Amino acid sequence: MADGEEDFSALPLPDRFVHKNWKVRKEGYEAAAKEFDLAASESDPVVRQFIQDAGIWKGVVGDSNVAAQQEGLKALCSFLQIAGAAGSTRTRNHTVATIAEKGLPSTRPAAKQSALEALMLYIETDKPDPVIEELLPILSHKQPKVIAATLDALTQIYHAYGCKTIEPKPVLKALPKVYGHADKNVRAKAQELTVEFYRWLKDAMKPLFWGDLKPVQQTDLDKLFEKVKDEPPPKQERLLRSQQAAKEAAAAAPGADDEEEGDEEEEAIDLEPEYEAVDVLPKIPKDYTERLASSKWKDRKDVLDEVHKILSVPKIAEGPFDELLRGFAKSMKDANIAVVITAANCVELLAKGLKKSFGKYRSTIMAPMMERLKEKKATVTDAIGAALDAVFASTSFQDCLEEIVEFLKHKNPQVKLQSTLFLVRCLKTTREAPSPPEVKTIAEASTKLLTESQEVQRSAGAEVLGTLWKIMGDRPMNAHLDGLDDIRKAKIKEFHDSAEVKAKYKPKAAAPPKPAPTAAPAGKRPVGKRPALGAKKPTPAPAAAAPPPPPVEEPAAPLAPKPTSRPGVSKLAGPKSRLGGLKKPGSGIAAPPAAGASPRRPVVSPPPEEVAPPPAAPKLGLGRGLAGRPLGKPQAEPATLAPAVQVPSGLGLVERAELEELRAEVERLRRQNEEMRSERTKLTSQVHELQNQNAQLIEDHTRDVLSIKAKETQLVRARSDFEAAEQTVQNQRREVDRLKRELSRQVRATSPPPTDLSDQIYADTNGGGRLGDSGYGGQGIYNKRERLASGPTSPISEGANSAQSSMSSRGGGRISPAESNSMGTRIGGTQATAGAESWKRAAEVTQNLKQRIEMMKAKQGLGRQQQ
Template identity: 75%
Template sequence: MADGEEDFSALPLPDRFVHKNWKVRKEGYEVAAKEFSLAASESDPVVRQFIQDAGIWKGVVGDANVAAQQEGLAALCSFLDIAGTQGCTRTRQHTVSVIAEKCLPSTRAAAKQKAVEALMLYVELDKPDPIIEELLPVLSNKQPKVIAATLDALTQLYHAYGCKTIEPKSVLKALPKIYGHADKNVRAKAQELTVELYRWLKEAMKPLFWAELKPIQQQDLDKLFDKVKDEPPPKQERLLRSQQAAKEVAMAAGGDDEVEEEEEEEAVIDLEPEYDPVDVFPKIPQDYTEKLNSSKWKDRKETLEEVQKALNHPLIAEGPFDELIRGFAKSMKDANISVVMTAANCVELLAHGLRKKFAKYRSQIMGPILERLKEKKQTVTDALGAALDAVFASTNITECLEDISECLKHKNPQVKLETTRFLIRCLKTTREVPSVAEVKAIAELSTKLLTESQETQRAAAAEVLGTLWKIMGDRMMGTHLDGLDEIRKTKIKEFYEAAEVKAKYKPKPVAPPKAAAPPPGKRPVGKKPALGMKKKAPVAAAPPPPPREEPEPAPLIPKPTSRPGVSKLGAPKSGLAAPSRLGGLKKPGSGLAALSPRKSVVSPPPEEEAPIPAPKLGLAGRGLAGRPLGKPQLEPMQAPVAQVPSGLSAVERAEMDELRAEVERLRRQNEDIRSERTYLNSQISELQNQNAQLIEDHTRDVLSIKAKETQLVRARSDYEAAEQTVQNQRREVDRLKRELSRQVRATSPPPADLVEQIYTDTNSNGRYAESNTNGRYNDSGYGSQGAYGRTRGLASGPLSPNGEGRDSAMSSISSRGGRVSPPEANTGGMEPPPRLFEPTRQSQASVGAESWKRAAEVTQNLKQRIEMMKVSLGEFGKV
């Protein structure tokens, strides 16, 4: 085995990469990764052979053994790191799709991480578009785990590089299909990707895919969006190689402007879908103008509806739309609001379809729409507002400000209010910062509107100022807000903090005060900026006759003569007067030295190299005493040449320029600190207000809960009292019933003849039945079932406990001879006797008492019948 391993190690790396033994392949990947990390550049032979044989990497990343695959991915990452753009472009067509299908779904976390890192390197080394094009087809894979892993990799790519670097359109268009997948893990990963894109794009991404989602999916995504809506804008965490090079160049130039420009560009991401322009003129009615002049509003509306259908396209081909615009403007004055709304919808569609090409029609339609804002119906104002927004999207705030300013002074309050709201929307959506004059005009008009009587108008004006403040910053808006009272400032501050704008005013950097042109030649003392300026010195120093070994003092010679003002002032005082008085000077501090302080910087030696040390010594130099007094006429013109006419040496002037620049930087820093402190104080006050509001709400809720509990206790006590009252009433009712029954029994009349009563009841109720089961008589006397039926009736019938019914029945039977004749024999052909209880019912004064009385009588009669049937059954047995 040891000999075999030695043979494998002797094989070339490409042969080991394709070996059938996975251990050999694994060791080959490890050795290759080490050699790639030690290579100096992409021209190294080890790297070069794998660049030329790029197809070998397909088998590396798709290795069947997971351990070898992991090492192969590590080798690929090491190779890409050293191979550069050439290695990236040659290998990505072989590896990206295989990585997505076989490496990203790996169960090994290290292998999955290396696979994502390889995709990151592919994006970093060249450009991301080919990588996205390779990954999108993988989203249609049959295996859900492959799709989920690819979505996760896309999420990480966008998180690292951002939507400014990686184009999001193609991914957004593929999202609806992914949301229709049956696997829940795929849908969950799709949601994560959508949320990551929302962090960069916000609401601007919705038009590309939102309409194709189901309502429940939209609701779920809205809940996820709310969690990241208030997060600060994300920043790109990983840069492309091209971006890294540009950043290094910018840092070498010594400025942060590149970073600011990059942030500004990130705010503008093109998410507009690509459409083909449509020619809408064939679909517009030929008699458009004639129908708009019709006296019937339905004809006018139908015409505009046809035009609306024709204009309903995302991109409209350019053409002569003047006639249509004139018709829309005329419809804005229509008396029927349906016509007005339809015309506004047409304007909105046309402006969206033409986009920037609609700007030439703005002056014809914006004024009539603004005038029609006097309508108070919300549906009309919404349609007009949407049309105005579409018109503004094709132009800018400079072109629209004149019409807006006129309507902000309108006598109709509704027009004034809706125009103010339109101005707020314009300020929030514009990407161009208003000029200083426009800011002043808007601020003055809004300040006047703060004094309006309507609270909605005042709030809208405050929102205008707050939004404008957000765009322009504290310095530009400070002068416009100084004259306002604290209450209004607080209201404006609230709108300022809540405003979301797309434009941001950035003042131009202040140029250093004359430090770039005249002084640079006087800064040769080891300063880096001065090194670049040294090369320009010989050009300006060409006129001086004596050659200098050092180029530093050369610019000092032509500078005084290059300025006419300096030569006129410097020559008479220092150039002419000095030679005439030099012979009488004995001390360096007297005479001319006292009159002109500029003489203190003049170098005394007569040699040509004397001006060089003069700036270093400054005012404490050698003075006039070091100059030979015998040669005053030899240097009449050299003295003003070596002097600094301004009275400062080159070093002092350079130091002054540096101090001025430092002061300016400190002022800017101080201003930034002040603005930050103001912002933090406002946040503190806002949080304090929120805390106080929460405490107040909590107190209110506690009091409300206590009040509810009190009400509940009272309700329970009322319920118990009512329940007690009901029980008392029930007992009282029972007592009255018993009393009433006793009174009815006491006052009831004696019963009539029982037999007559029985016959009467029987005839009146029609109860002569033919069946023997009830124990009644039939046509032939007592039937065979009569005795059985009567026995059952007797057994089941109620008996009086005192036997009163039985005694009555016996007395009735004895009075008739001891036998009871059938009812047919006694009552046939004769009318029944009168009812027993008729007189009793007529004599009752109370309905309730009558009912109780009758019930007692019926009970008594039943008892008598039962006794009578008993007697009959007994006699029948005797017979």
């Protein structure tokens, strides 16, 4: 075995890498790692050998022996450290998938750590995208432990390099499939990866995968997000080789390095480019405008709901959406808040789908939406606020600022408050710092809000100033905050400390243009003095200046006034000396030196200038002071003289006259612009007032129409109630008639039968023996027999006969035929009408019969007394 081992160590490293004995392979991996650590560069023969034979690394990282695999992964890490981009690009196609399948799930912590480090080095030495592409298919592996290990590796990779260096979209789109895995460890690792994404992306990542998750999973993730929501933004821990080189190159210029870092921090992570644009215009209903003009709010809302469904796509293709936006703007004035909310949601979807292409429609929809912020219901203001945020995201801060500031002066407190809050959101989300004039406009409008009567409005104004302070810094804002009291400053400071902004003002960018204004004043001075000086001394100027330079600088002077001042500065020494010599002849003392060939000497020598002041004082004026004072002013005159030499006097005068005319024209245009702006503001306010009046009239008209419809409804109900009551009355009448007929039948059925009357008459006849004696009884029996013999008769005739027989038997004599007929007729008529009308008539007839019976009894008593 010893001899064999010696022979194995003598084998070349590639042969030992593929040896069938795992110990040989393990020792080969260790030896190779040492060789790679000692190599000077990727051009070393040992390194070059393994770069060319890249396929050998697949067996190394996937060694069947775990001990050998551990050493093989270490050897790969050492190789990638020295091989650089060449070794990474040649070997990653062979190793990354194998590392994920066999290295990351290893039971040995050292092997697992080496596998993760190898993936990190593949990303560091070249690009991260190919490595991520190799790892994504592993998420569909059949073994759950492989998927869980890969997810854990992705979490570590994104934690180290960040989502700004590695594109997160491919992994985000694969998350829903992982969340549907049956293994709980896989789902747990997916949650860890999602939380890591949330640290970098916040809620911007949700549109890519959130809708594909179950509600329970969303709830669990929201709980995990709350734990890391308040953490500071993460920073990249490991740099790519390219980033390291850039950082080293920028080490000599720390200022530029800071700027680059600031720009890198400000860069946003775009998660949208993967969406395909959808052409939604053909899907818009053809009768969109007609249905939107319907008098029924339900029809208007239905058509907006249809449009909302059509616009619910991540990205929308460009097209003519003017008619659609005009409909949305009209819907902002709708009396029904459901229509307003739906229209605002449509605007939000369209702005998010079109992105920057929506900017041309901003002027159509922004003002109507901000005007409708007067609604006090939170559902309306929230929907419009979200739509305004989407509109602002598609435009720039400069485009929206003027309109926002106008609404900060609105007479409606609710509109003013919501516009202020919208301005705060704009300042927090904009990536372009406002310019100093814009800062002044915002600060003035916000300072006025600090004096409002409502505390919420004052707080909103303070928040605007605090957020603006965070963006601009201390120096630009000191001028706007100096006049405020300590209480307001403290409130603004609170908002400044808590504000989170994405833009940062850089004063260095504004510094270069400053030299330009300094050259302008130097050019303005000669306007009044240059012609006189040029007329007096045309000859000394060419003598002082060299002949070659003026022709070169002459063409530059008429094209750009600013460069002409720069050559004049370089030649100030010559004109100064000439003016020093020219001034002395004026005083009458130093004329000979002025005519000399070297005019520079008299300016430097102080004694002649001390002698010159006494005679020159009365000529130059008493207000000049010492001799040093006039020397300062001629120094400005030479600067005027130099341009006179370089540019012909006639051409320079014409140019300056044109320049003054242009300046006057510019000033006049500015005044006209200000007047037009004020007029536009007045017209805008009038339009807003008319819109408010129109909206009020529409609301009144709607209210009147609704009241009229309510009255009509009440009238229809009253008519229906009347018809029902009339029908009920008719039914009651028919029921009464029916009851009357039934009552008459019952009366007839309950009348006494004929036998009752005959029995009564028979009993009366038998009871009165005296009547029989007197001859009346026989007559009564005769009548009874005659009645019985006559057969059945009607109840009426029976009643009449019974009454007649009773009266004849009790009255003691026979009743006359007329009396009997009349009585029978009366009884018959009474009984006939009793059943038809009521029982009252029957009682009256009975009472009359009783009275007649009493009269008959009285007659019988008188007859007996007489006998």
